[in-house]
Amino acid sequence: MAAIQVNHLSKSYGSFQAVDDISFEVEAGTVFALLGRNGAGKTTTIELLTGFQKPDSGSVRVLGLDPIRDRAQVRGNVGIMLQEAGFFPDLTAGQTVEIWRDFTPAARPASEALELAGLTAKAKTKVRQLSGGEKRRLDLALALLGRPDVLFLDEPTTGMDPEARRNIWEVVRDLAARSTTVLLTTHYLEEAQQLATNLAIMDRGQIVVGGDMAETLAARVGRVSFELPSVIQPGELPLPATMRGRLAMVQAADPDLAAQTLLGWASERGLRLRGLEVRTASLEDLFLELAQNGEMAQNGTTDRGDHP
Amino acid sequence: MSLTATYKLSARLFWRDKGTLPASVITPLGLAIGMPTLMRNVTAGGVTAAAQMFVGTLALILSGTAFLNITVALTMRRDQLLLKRLRATRLTNRQILLGEVANTVTQTVILMIVSAVAVHLLADVPLPRNPVLFAVFAVAGSAVMATLGVAWTAAIPRGELAAPMTLPFFFLAGLASGAMGSIVDLLPPWLHPFLAALPTSAVVDAVRASYGPGTFGSDLAAAAVPALVLAAWAGVALLSIRRWFRWESRKS
Structure with missing residues (x-):
């Protein structure tokens, strides 16, 4: 009830x-x-x-x-x-x-x-x-x-x-x-x-x-981030990544699997992925994502004023 | 049960509020006892002048202890979101306000009785001939003034403006009832009916009858107009509360 x-x-x-x-x-x-x-x-x-x-x-x-x-x-x-x-x-x-x-x-x-x-x-x-x-x-x-x-x-x-x-x-x-x-x-x-x-x-x-x-979070992607080795270009990575400075970020529905793929690829080449972080989706990611979307939407519309 | 609880809370807070006590208790009580006592000793009329003035000073207790006090207390509680917190409980709006009014009436009537006894002892002012008439108008007058105080909070934007926006009525009530001597006679005559129609003036008129010579019949006759004046003010107060009373301060 x-x-x-x-x-x-x-x-x-x-x-x-x-x-x-x-x-x-x-x-x-x-x-x-x-x-x-x-x-x-x-x-x-x-x-x-x-x-x-x-x-x-x-x-x-x-x-x-x-x-x-x-x-x-x-x-x-x-x-x-x-x-x-x-x-x-x-x-x-x-x-x-x-x-x-x-x-x-x-x-x-x-x-x-x-x-x-x-x-x-x-x-x-x-x-x-x-x-x-x-x-x-x-x-x-x-x-x-x-x-x-x-x-x-x-x-x-x-x-x-x-x-x-x-x-x-x-x-x-x-x-x-x-x-x-x-x-x-x-x-x-x-x-x-x-x-x-x-x-x-x-x-x-x-x-x-x-x-x-749980369902809401499960529907969101996790992410893997690491410092891109200096000898590698982002395009050479086995998975698509976005760059923030030297930090490469890979978004994936299953971030554990993505991390394994990346580590396997790196070890074949004798590289280390420094600062490797694997994160499942959190409410924070979801919140930030929505906030970003909201700001983009707001920039496209007229300001609706502040709370009274 | 809950009305008793709000009454108890209001009474407890009344005596703890050191900021308001000078205006709500000390000044009215000091004037109501001090001025008649002074009159007794410095004027030729002595006791008669003291009695005349004492009844007038009851308007100061009514406007200070009942009207000013409840206006300031409720406005502050509204601004501090204490009324909102009280409304988060099972208390109804009516219980919250009635508890405040009932406490204010109690304190005001106590001060009126204390001052009547004090001027009797200090200035030889006799006790009222008809104590029932005195008591009925003390209670009714306090209740109307407290209810008007509740209504007046709606006009006050912020807590710190409550006292300055209420004090003029204190002086007006004192002036109209003769608590400030005969200044009232210097005012233009067309103002007199308005001053006589104040709720404090109505109470003073009825209480004056309770002190003067008279019979049960003459007391009833003397109480009729004051009772109607108070009823009219009570109506104004209740309608205003229903229409304009705010439980929270206005959002800027």
Whole structure:
């Protein structure tokens, strides 16, 4: 069953089309990543899904309910970690969680929520003294208080150090394993690749790539790169290569096989392929490829303005 | 349950907000107690002049503690995206705003009662003859002023402009109710009906009746027009909130 259903959703601010006719579904108990550059429409999409914004057209259903019309009911079953939202600076992290428990039916104990977010040591610290990453964790603690069925995470690990980020990934994985549906936006492609089973990449309000993470990546090419030996011309290589300075790059559906071919060819000639790197397709490659395509498309059309 | 929770939160934040306390508590309370006490000691009229002035200074508590305080607090919370965060919970819009209004009414009524007792002890101003009339208009007046404060936030573009855009009403309310002495008599007569139609003036008129001589019947008669004035302002406030209230600051 789909926990989140988005059907031909559109939203504009003045003449700026923030979200442009997008549709997707998120199956219950899965992690779905929404990716894209700044201004691509990710946050507007989350705000539409959580009922903070009203769509111009199209529909959203979260657990079968309309997030605007059935707001109280939806809010009772979802946790929302906003990208930008304030805290009361003079309250401590612990006091903040305690106060939020009053707003949350059947809330977790404050200590459990703080522990899940890795903030136990900061329970008595005033919010104004927390670092950016610690505030994100407090945000997560509040989102998890009501044991939500659906969790919306808008850039959950921004500003966190790598260790804290990995801890949060563990929490998200654990929640997903207990059949919480998670929709997250992120700038960190590794994060999406680590956590999500499905993805949608947005660009200028539209979904340009979407679907199963593994299938999406499998459909992309990997690459082999190495320093071209000085005695060799690019045309002499057994596979077509593009050059960046002295670096030769070979794109191939199966980069391991391409690397074997190149190494065999080099050893027959007594050559060494210095700095050899074999990379399977990553989300980063896909993202950069789309960004390049997007820029090319944008250069050919009129500027659509910046995010309001 | 949730209304109690927002009420508790709002009350906790009210007394912690050291930036606003001078305008929302210390100044109105200081003027409401200090000026009548001064009048008691420096004028020939003594107690009568002090009582006259004290009832007028209640307009300062209403406009400072109710109107100014809620306007500043809500505008700041809107700009800091705290209202947005509260709306990410199960709380309804109504619960969030009602919690703020209910807390503001409580604090305002407490200050009105504290000042009435203080001027009784310090300046021999008698306690109201009809405490029910006093209490009803203290609560109704605070509620209308707090609701007007919620509505007024829509006109304020940024948090730092909340106090300067609200303070003029503090002085206007004080002027109209006689809290600043008889300056009001120097103003052109055509202005008087407008000043009398202010919600703070309506409360002061009714409270004045609760202090002066009278009967149950004369109190009811004296309360009728102020009650209508407050009802009209409440209507204006509620319609404005429905039409213009913003939960987030305008995106530039």
